[in-house]
Amino acid sequence: MPTSKDVAQAAGVAQSTVSYVLSGKRPISEKTRKKVEAAIEQLTYQPNAGARALASRKTRVIGLVIPFIPELEMGSIMEFVSVIASTARQFDHDILLVTDDEGAAGLRRVVGQQICDGLILMQVEDEDERLPVARSLHVPVVLIGIPRDPSGLVCIDADFEMAGEHCVRDLAAAGHSVISVIDWQPAVMDRHVNYVDRFLHGTDVAAKALGVTVLHLPGGTDRATISESVDKALASTTGNPAFIVPDRTIQDILRRDLSGRGLTLGLDVSVIGSASPTLAELQPIPLSTIDLRPAEVSRRAVKIMCQLLESDSQGPHESLELVPTVITHRSSTLRPQ
Amino acid sequence: MPTSKDVAQAAGVAQSTVSYVLSGKRPISEKTRKKVEAAIEQLTYQPNAGARALASRKTRVIGLVIPFIPELEMGSIMEFVSVIASTARQFDHDILLVTDDEGAAGLRRVVGQQICDGLILMQVEDEDERLPVARSLHVPVVLIGIPRDPSGLVCIDADFEMAGEHCVRDLAAAGHSVISVIDWQPAVMDRHVNYVDRFLHGTDVAAKALGVTVLHLPGGTDRATISESVDKALASTTGNPAFIVPDRTIQDILRRDLSGRGLTLGLDVSVIGSASPTLAELQPIPLSTIDLRPAEVSRRAVKIMCQLLESDSQGPHESLELVPTVITHRSSTLRPQ
DNA sequence: CACCATCGTCGATACGCATCGATAATTCGA
DNA sequence: TCGAATTATCGATGCGTATCGACGATGGTG
Numbered sequence: 001m002p003t004s005k006d007v008a009q010a011a012g013v014a015q016s017t018v019s020y021v022l023s024g025k026r027p028i029s030e031k032t033r034k035k036v037e038a039a040i041e042q043l044t045y046q047p048n049a050g051a052r053a054l055a056s057r058k059t060r061v062i063g064l065v066i067p068f069i070p071e072l073e074m075g076s077i078m079e080f081v082s083v084i085a086s087t088a089r090q091f092d093h094d095i096l097l098v099t100d101d102e103g104a105a106g107l108r109r110v111v112g113q114q115i116c117d118g119l120i121l122m123q124v125e126d127e128d129e130r131l132p133v134a135r136s137l138h139v140p141v142v143l144i145g146i147p148r149d150p151s152g153l154v155c156i157d158a159d160f161e162m163a164g165e166h167c168v169r170d171l172a173a174a175g176h177s178v179i180s181v182i183d184w185q186p187a188v189m190d191r192h193v194n195y196v197d198r199f200l201h202g203t204d205v206a207a208k209a210l211g212v213t214v215l216h217l218p219g220g221t222d223r224a225t226i227s228e229s230v231d232k233a234l235a236s237t238t239g240n241p242a243f244i245v246p247d248r249t250i251q252d253i254l255r256r257d258l259s260g261r262g263l264t265l266g267l268d269v270s271v272i273g274s275a276s277p278t279l280a281e282l283q284p285i286p287l288s289t290i291d292l293r294p295a296e297v298s299r300r301a302v303k304i305m306c307q308l309l310e311s312d313s314q315g316p317h318e319s320l321e322l323v324p325t326v327i328t329h330r331s332s333t334l335r336p337q
Numbered sequence: 338m339p340t341s342k343d344v345a346q347a348a349g350v351a352q353s354t355v356s357y358v359l360s361g362k363r364p365i366s367e368k369t370r371k372k373v374e375a376a377i378e379q380l381t382y383q384p385n386a387g388a389r390a391l392a393s394r395k396t397r398v399i400g401l402v403i404p405f406i407p408e409l410e411m412g413s414i415m416e417f418v419s420v421i422a423s424t425a426r427q428f429d430h431d432i433l434l435v436t437d438d439e440g441a442a443g444l445r446r447v448v449g450q451q452i453c454d455g456l457i458l459m460q461v462e463d464e465d466e467r468l469p470v471a472r473s474l475h476v477p478v479v480l481i482g483i484p485r486d487p488s489g490l491v492c493i494d495a496d497f498e499m500a501g502e503h504c505v506r507d508l509a510a511a512g513h514s515v516i517s518v519i520d521w522q523p524a525v526m527d528r529h530v531n532y533v534d535r536f537l538h539g540t541d542v543a544a545k546a547l548g549v550t551v552l553h554l555p556g557g558t559d560r561a562t563i564s565e566s567v568d569k570a571l572a573s574t575t576g577n578p579a580f581i582v583p584d585r586t587i588q589d590i591l592r593r594d595l596s597g598r599g600l601t602l603g604l605d606v607s608v609i610g611s612a613s614p615t616l617a618e619l620q621p622i623p624l625s626t627i628d629l630r631p632a633e634v635s636r637r638a639v640k641i642m643c644q645l646l647e648s649d650s651q652g653p654h655e656s657l658e659l660v661p662t663v664i665t666h667r668s669s670t671l672r673p674q
Numbered sequence: 675c676a677c678c679a680t681c682g683t684c685g686a687t688a689c690g691c692a693t694c695g696a697t698a699a700t701t702c703g704a
Numbered sequence: 705t706c707g708a709a710t711t712a713t714c715g716a717t718g719c720g721t722a723t724c725g726a727c728g729a730t731g732g733t734g
Contacts, residue, residue: 001451003720014684019722026723029682046449050396051720053387054689061433061452066419074419075412082403082411085434094452096398097422097432112383114338115398115431221619249619252589256621282558282586284593340690351714356692363693366712388690391719 002043010039022047053114061094062305063116065107065130067123068100073188073248076294079276080122080144083298091306093117104133111137118305120144124155126192140308140317142301146194152316154308156301158292159322160195164202164244166327167272167290171242172210174270174334178237179203179212182229182254183219184247199246219250226253230261240334242270246290251275255283270333277328286330293323339380347376359384390451398431399642400453402444402467404460405437410525410585413631416613417459417481420635428643430454441470448474455642457481461492463529477645477654479638483531489653491645493638495629496659497532500583501539503664504609504627508579509547511607511671515574516540516549519566519591520556521584536583556587563590567598577671579607583627588612592620607670614665623667630660 004022008015013032020026021036028036039045053059064084067077085095096116098106100123107130110116117139121130124145134141135152143155164181171179181203183189184196200216207214215236217229233241241263245251251273255265263269265285273280273287280287300321308317341359345352350369357363358373365373376382390396401421404414422432433453435443437460444467447453454476458467461482471478472489480492501518508516518540520526521533537553544551552573554566570578578600582588588610592602600606602622610617610624617624637658645654 001449005720015721016685016723017683020683023722026683027681032682044449046446048391048720049450049452050387050390051689052722054385054391054691054719055721055723057689057722059387064434066422068419073412074415075410078411078415078418081415081418081434082405082436085403086436086438089436089439094447095434097401097418097434099419099423099426101423102426109383110431112338112381113386115386223621253619282590284560342690352691353693353715354713357713360692363713364711369712385690388719389692391721392690392692394692394719 001048002045004045004047006043007036007039007045010043011035057114058309059115059117060092061096061116062088062302063096063098063107063110063119065098065100065119065121076248077122079294080298083295084120084302087299087302088306091302093302093306093309104130107133107137111139117309118142120301120305123191123193126194135316140305142305142308144297144301146198146320148194150318150320152318154304154317154319156297156304156321156323157195158294158297158325160198160292160325161202161205162322163246163290163292163325164199164204165206166202166325167244168203168206168212168214169210170327170329170336171244171270171272171333172206172212173336174242175240175337176237176242176270176334177212177239178215178233179207179242179244180215180217180229180233180236181244182217182226182247182250185219185221185249187221188247189219203244219245219247221249221253223253223257226250226257230254230257234261240268240270242333243272244290245271245273248274251287265332266334272327272333280328280330283332285332288327288329288331288333291326291328293325297323338385339382341382341384344373344376344380344382347380348372394451395646396452396454397429398433398453399425399639400433400435400444400447400456402435402437402456402458413585414459416631417635420632421457421639424636424639425643428639430639430643430646441467444470444474448476454646455479457638457642460528460530463531472653477642479642479645481634481638483535483657485531487655487657489655491641491654491656493634493641493658493660494532495631495634495662497535497629497662498539498542499659500627500629500662501536501541501581502543503539503662504581505540505543505549505551506547507664507666507673508581508607508609508670509543509549510673511579512577512674513574513579513607513671514549514576515552515570516544516579516581517552517554517566517570517573518581519554519563519584519587522556522558522586525584526556540581556582556584558586558590560590560594563587563594567591567594577606579670580609581627582608582610585611588624602669603671609664609670617665617667620669622669625664625666625668625670628663628665630662634660 004018005015008018018036021028021033088095098110119141122144124143124147126148128147146155146157203214245254265271273289275289280289341355342352345355355373358365358370425432435447456478459481461480461484463485465484468484483492483494540551582591602608610626612626617626
């Protein structure tokens with residue numbers, strides 16, 4: 001592998017000159033620049049990352065802490081990961097994976113060894129054991145998700161409260177007076193990610209404001225639980241029933257249950273779910289969805305991180321950004337009256 | 338951040354001694370070792386990765402090239418990524434993400450900058466533009482998937498041919514004389530990943546050996562295509578029909594189509610699909626599946642990579658490893674006669 | 675024409691660790 | 705008891721880059 005010294009020799013200049021051509025931190029004459037650039041091209045020179053990190057104290061790598069195989073909803077996690085990685089490249093950074101099975105020690109490790117300049121944490125829980133560590137690390141940390149106490153932390157997430165409000169508002173506008181919200185599956189509820197509460201709170205707020213009734217019913221990945229919840233929902237209204245089902249795994253089960261009862265989506269009953277546009281369109285009856293904008297959340301997380309890295313101000317930062325959600329009505333909801 | 342020099346000072350030894358305590362490459366007396374370890378503990382010293390890489394010419398980082406958001410089957414990709422990352426940690430390595438939108442240039446970049454010691458490529462296609470680059474890089478490369486010409490390359494993948502054979506064999510044993518294989522969705526077929534051919538070939542081989550008929554029918558993510566394929570399948574047999582549906586997205590559509598025709602899985606018709614055990618069990622009629630062992634493939638890919646890195650022999654390696662697949666019969670297939 | 679600011683480049687040094695050769699301390703055999 | 709063979713440790717050097725101070729060349733000003 002050629003080094004900057006080789007380049008310097010080939011171009012007939014000093015090594016420091018090569019460095020300045022690359023960084024642009026000092027003026028270089030057009031002639032010299034050309035010579036150096038030609039030599040770089042010639043030798044296919046690429047700067048050594050380790051040496052660069054050692055000298056500049058910047059690795060240009062961001063650590064991404066991914067959840068510990070939650071078995072379900074892996075697809076949506078991958079969307080975050082993928083977008084985060086390519087956005088990072090746009091800011092001339094790379095992504096190092098940190099799996100959550102290393103726990104908080106993993107964070108200390110990658111920061112301590114100075115493998116990366118900052119950390120992005122996914123799936124932040126209400127009382128997350130990683131938070132005290134995150135606060136004590138002397139590198140920027142961006143959380144995707146909002147813990148109970150976000151003080152001293154930089155957080156970003158979809159605006160779940162707005163999402164809940166919009167779902168109820170639109171269903172109310174379609175004439176539903178009783179709206180059933182099916183909880184996430186127990187595995188998610190147990191994790192105490194507080195977007196659940198924010199979403200449910202949003203539905204309550206809208207319900208109060210609009211004078212409609214919102215029912216919170218248990219979710220589950222077995223048909224019995226869902227069937228029971230549907231029973232309760234049907235018993236509670238004389239009009240057309242409406243369901244909000246933010247958990248992707250539960251959607252299929254609910255749809256099957258409803259059609260088993262002879263109810264037709266968009267005709268007798270409204271259902272708002274959550275899925276990628278592609279998947280939503282693929283359904284027998286295209287599903288109306290609330291889009292939680294994972295790609296946009298990912299992009300902004302990286303952007304915030306890179307801004308923090310540039311401004312490299314040592315002081316503790318604190319901010320909270322909510323990404324607006326979007327409802328798309330397809331065919332599974334009644335038309336507004 | 339403390340350095341090894343700080344540790345040396347605290348322990349009253351030379352910096353090189355600290356280094357030898359850490360690496361074990363020279364004998365150290367018990368007394369000195371204790372002193373140094375105490376100082377390390379005391380200062381919470383962690384070696385600087387950049388300096389280490391610079392001096393040792395090893396980064397202990399593996400580049401993982403992930404597919405460019407194929408929109409579908411992201412869940413299964415995440416399983417690879419997750420297992421690869423944690424397995425790498427077991428071998429004391431880290432994973433750097435390289436997104437495929439950088440293309441072959443991305444590979445040159447991370448290797449040229451010496452950000453990582455080797456590369457793992459996912460979703461290798463038949464004629465992959467990255468292969469010539471992979472062969473020319475002077476670092477170990479492990480492919481997940483098998484290109485048309487694997488010469489000079491180290492490949493690992495699930496044994497799709499065996500998978501195809503086993504599916505046909507078991508369905509034949511259950512009394513089916515005509516077996517329909519539904520292709521992957523067009524998006525996958527177009528990508529020319531050759532596991533498709535290997536799987537289909539496996540079904541043909543078994544069919545010939547057992548004297549049963551295998552029909553290859555088009556797949557698709559729309560109900561019309563699937564419905565047509567089912568029509569053809571039903572028209573081709575007087576006995577109970579049997580389906581093999583390796584594409585996860587298509588499974589739901591097929592199941593719905595069949596039940597719409599009044600056919601009951603495991604009673605009137607056999608279906609073998611592909612899904613994680615958890616998901617398979619969740620179905621109304623638990624799905625018999627062919628398990629392509631993504632976790633095992635991932636683990637072995639990392640293991641092979643780490644072996645290559647240790648033996649750091651420069652010469653071009655070449656190997657091909659196939660991971661046996663496993664059929665699990667649940668309730669969607671007829672009992673063997 | 676002398677003087678000073680600016681521009682462009684060079685040389686030297688630091689970054690933190692691994693590693694090699696050398697040296698001091700110890701042990702062993704004859 | 706002396707030298708040889710170990711054993712344990714130190715000092716010095718190199719890895720490749722960024723960056724700082726210095727210096728010669730250039731151009732403008734009075």
